[in-house]
Amino acid sequence: MVVIGAGAAGLFCAGAAGQRGLRVLLLDHATKVAEKIRISGGGRCNFTNREALPANYLGENPHFCRSALAQYTCADFIELVRRHGIAFHEKHKGQLFCDGSSQQIIDLLLTECTEGGVTRRQPCGVGAVRAVAEPGPGERRFELDTEQGLVRADHVVVATGGLSIPKIGATDFGQRLAQQFGHRIVPLRPALVPLTFDAAQWARWSALSGVALPVVVTATPAPAEGATKGKNKVKPVSFDEDLLFTHRGLSGPAILQISSFWAPGQPLSINLAPGIDLAEALRQSKQGSRRQLSTAWRDALPEAVPQRLAQAWLQDTAARHPALQDTAAVAELKDKDLDALGQSANAWSITPSGTEGYAKAEVTAGGVDTRELSSQSMESKLQPGLYFIGEVVDVTGWLGGYNFQWAWSSAMACARAMAQS
Numbered sequence: 001m002v003v004i005g006a007g008a009a010g011l012f013c014a015g016a017a018g019q020r021g022l023r024v025l026l027l028d029h030a031t032k033v034a035e036k037i038r039i040s041g042g043g044r045c046n047f048t049n050r051e052a053l054p055a056n057y058l059g060e061n062p063h064f065c066r067s068a069l070a071q072y073t074c075a076d077f078i079e080l081v082r083r084h085g086i087a088f089h090e091k092h093k094g095q096l097f098c099d100g101s102s103q104q105i106i107d108l109l110l111t112e113c114t115e116g117g118v119t120r121r122q123p124c125g126v127g128a129v130r131a132v133a134e135p136g137p138g139e140r141r142f143e144l145d146t147e148q149g150l151v152r153a154d155h156v157v158v159a160t161g162g163l164s165i166p167k168i169g170a171t172d173f174g175q176r177l178a179q180q181f182g183h184r185i186v187p188l189r190p191a192l193v194p195l196t197f198d199a200a201q202w203a204r205w206s207a208l209s210g211v212a213l214p215v216v217v218t219a220t221p222a223p224a225e226g227a228t229k230g231k232n233k234v235k236p237v238s239f240d241e242d243l244l245f246t247h248r249g250l251s252g253p254a255i256l257q258i259s260s261f262w263a264p265g266q267p268l269s270i271n272l273a274p275g276i277d278l279a280e281a282l283r284q285s286k287q288g289s290r291r292q293l294s295t296a297w298r299d300a301l302p303e304a305v306p307q308r309l310a311q312a313w314l315q316d317t318a319a320r321h322p323a324l325q326d327t328a329a330v331a332e333l334k335d336k337d338l339d340a341l342g343q344s345a346n347a348w349s350i351t352p353s354g355t356e357g358y359a360k361a362e363v364t365a366g367g368v369d370t371r372e373l374s375s376q377s378m379e380s381k382l383q384p385g386l387y388f389i390g391e392v393v394d395v396t397g398w399l400g401g402y403n404f405q406w407a408w409s410s411a412m413a414c415a416r417a418m419a420q421s
């Protein structure tokens with residue numbers, strides 16, 4: 001068998017298949033192996049999540065990932081990490097990181113490949129991939145033109161990933177190959193990506209660059225292509241995570257998470273004070289109080305809201321509600337003005353103009369339509385012997401180790417199925 005792409009999914013599949021008796025050739029056009037793993041998780045690779053469940057993945061066919069995730073679970077990968085003597089820790093919401101560096105996960109994968117007798121050619125670009133129409137006895141089902149000559153194989157596994165971070169070797173080779181064999185591609189888009197705003201719209205917030213705070217962010221995903229109105233009604237999606245202001249827009253885990261669900265033109269709703277009804281808190285502060293609005297406002301907000309943001313928010317709202325001056329006595333302000341201030345921060349409605357694109361996106365949403373793949377084996381239903389694993393497939397995980405878990409699970413489902421065929 002040939003695996004194209006020596007990233008997370010390709011390396012894991014190659015090692016697992018080799019250990020099950022298959023002769024494996026692994027090809028990658030990049031000079032360095034698994035660069036994306038190296039830069040992942042801030043250099044410490046968030047290699048899985050203790051709670052990796054189908055609900056943590058998006059795609060047009062949401063149940064597709066269920067079988068592979070059940071066949072090879074996060075507990076299975078944690079066990080492998082332990083067997084390799086890699087120390088790790090849980091950071092936040094089940095996210096597991098190496099104590100040392102991402103290189104430990106790359107070394108784990110390379111060791112598994114060595115144990116499986118895998119031959120790796122890298123750098124080695126791949127050109128045309130042809131299916132042999134009716135292979136005779138002793139003939140292989142596929143021929144591949146590579147920079148190191150013609151290769152013949154019975155199984156071809158495509159593990160070339162998504163389009164994110166083109167400068168380290170991402171290409172749309174896998175998606176194009178899928179199309180060549182008649183597969184539909186769910187439109188690709190950057191996901192887990194910072195969101196940007198029109199420069200004019202953002203000018204009033206850009207000075208807050210670097211400000212971070214916990215928020216709840218909500219978006220209503222666009223209905224899937226072909227979805228009928230009423231049926232399959234899309235529900236709003238919310239994340240309770242940190243938000244970061246940047247020079248060009250918004251980032252931080254809350255925004256990366258919601259970006260995967262955001263569609264151009266749609267507003268986001270951001271609650272800057274989760275769990276607090278700010279309008280009510282401001283009304284309460286009128287009782288027997290001589291405080292100025294700026295003090296009452298600061299007191300109503302959670303401590304986690306930085307002072308720079310509290311001040312900027314009040315000034316911005318005062319531009320539309322002139323009564324809301326910093327020095328105004330809160331007891332003398334009308335409820336409707338206080339309500340406007342409180343509600344604006346409890347439900348900040350803002351429409352991004354775009355994203356930072358593939359250069360900054362952690363993953364690519366969309367990919368090979370899973371309705372044309374076997375969920376048990378990842379094999380193409382259109383071309384026997386052809387498999388798609390990892391990010392090239394239309395399965396996109398949330399932020400937090402879910403994407404690597406999909407790489408491991410889909411790779412193992414494929415390796416086991418090939419070994420049994």
Ligand code: FAD
Binds near residue numbers: 034171
């Ligand atoms: P990749 O790992 O991208 O591997 C694809 C391989 O295919 C590459 O080696 C590439 O060189 C090769 N290739 C591409 N085109 C060709 C071609 N034409 N010919 C030959 N070879 C080709 N996910 C997590 O779960 N946790 C994290 O901490 C995390 N951090 C991330 C941080 C960053 C900055 C980025 C960009 C992503 C992060 N991700 C993380 C996402 C995760 O890295 C990917 O989802 C995962 O690597 C996908 O695995 P893959 O094997 O499908 O693709």
